[in-house]
Amino acid sequence: MTVSSSIDQRVSLAVSTVVFALRPHPESGLMTLWLPLVRRIREPYEGMWALPGGPLEADEDLAASAQHTLERTTGLAPNYLEQLYAFGRVDRSPDDRVVSIVYWALVRQDEVARAVDGENVEWFVADDLPPLAFDHAQIVDYALARLRAKITYTPIAHAFLPPEFTLADLRAVHEAVLRTTLDPANFRRQALATKTLVPTGTCLTGTSHRPPALYRFEAGAASPAPEERR
Amino acid sequence: MTVSSSIDQRVSLAVSTVVFALRPHPESGLMTLWLPLVRRIREPYEGMWALPGGPLEADEDLAASAQHTLERTTGLAPNYLEQLYAFGRVDRSPDDRVVSIVYWALVRQDEVARAVDGENVEWFVADDLPPLAFDHAQIVDYALARLRAKITYTPIAHAFLPPEFTLADLRAVHEAVLRTTLDPANFRRQALATKTLVPTGTCLTGTSHRPPALYRFEAGAASPAPEERR
């Protein structure tokens, strides 16, 4: 969506998304936060890495535009999508003025495997990114802070996991996102206290120890975004 | 800022603000949340009430644009300003498409007195509004939820008050915003626990009881918005 003001100045309205996923770190093997970046193929910042995004399509809602643009540029289908912030500083792009409405998203592990490292798409460790175009480093910082804050008081961790998971899986997600270790017993207590987990049986796969119970996430209101209400 | 897409469809990029202020209710006398609305003077929704706002100016940052537009339409200078959400549903305006970047603001009581009820501006009780244009009722609901959530875990209540205030004043703000009564003793404890209040002496005005202490708000980081950082 190109924007032309009543004067002669031009403004673009873009929609970008910060996508988070969990993958084992190639060296340490620890679960780590990764995010996909897209290499810019034109000026400004040609050749540098940037957030996936594109112009707002005239016939799409904002969230839908974020989702479609993400699908087109990276092939990813997020499991959670939420608006982050609208960035609009006059000088955030060297040429035309660009206002970016930025979303953040979580994708499941299997989704990551489905679409790794395409032509101009590559995954990076969220806390160790290359130099980014525009103010995208600042945007990622803010998205990271939001994710880490929100996972502590909202059950969104399940968006990283398949529909059925063990409490150990869920705890591993929290530990990876927050980069800490959590006491298994206490984590269990407060995870079950949320009432959003329903037991669905016992894990059948033969692990060489007591088999854990499986849980499913029970959709609880969770304060929807203002424009997503029905 | 009028936006014309690469196709022939037109899109406007607007900036609006939900402004909150405290005033005694004319009937009950209780402190109540009020907000200023502007009467629309052209189609669509001509004659209805709407949030103060206007097109994004090409040479202004988003927050600055919100502030200037607010000054121009209502004469108000907010004491606190924060981005709320970007609303962009395709059908939120009957004619052209409008994407609104909405801010919310708090103004002091004396500011309210300075600029009450101009030509096309009128104050309404926040929980009892007339029918609003566009999706503005939904926007106000969301802003109210944010204000009530944020006042419980962030010291923003002082934005309603003059620089010096008593703990009773501060508590009255919380009670008015949350529409509850709070235990004075417990409120005092957790207000002082935040470490953002510094005592500045004792109230001198002769009230017919023990004179309260005065406090001033000590600026504590308070997680700035991503674009406002230095």
Add this chain to the structure above:
DNA sequence: GGGCTTAATGTTGACGTGACTTTAAGGTGA
């Protein structure tokens, strides 16, 4: 000074949470 009002401080019990212990339920291997 007695009585009123509000300010400010204290006290108590319920609850949530972190650190830790104990029991349960599997598999593995001598």
Add this chain to the structure above:
DNA sequence: TCACCTTAAAGTCACGTCAACATTAAGCCC
């Protein structure tokens, strides 16, 4: 078959927070 390992799951305990309530302090008014 039976120690022995590993993780799951439940239990214990001390500590801090907080709501509810009680007590003392400090003014003014009559």
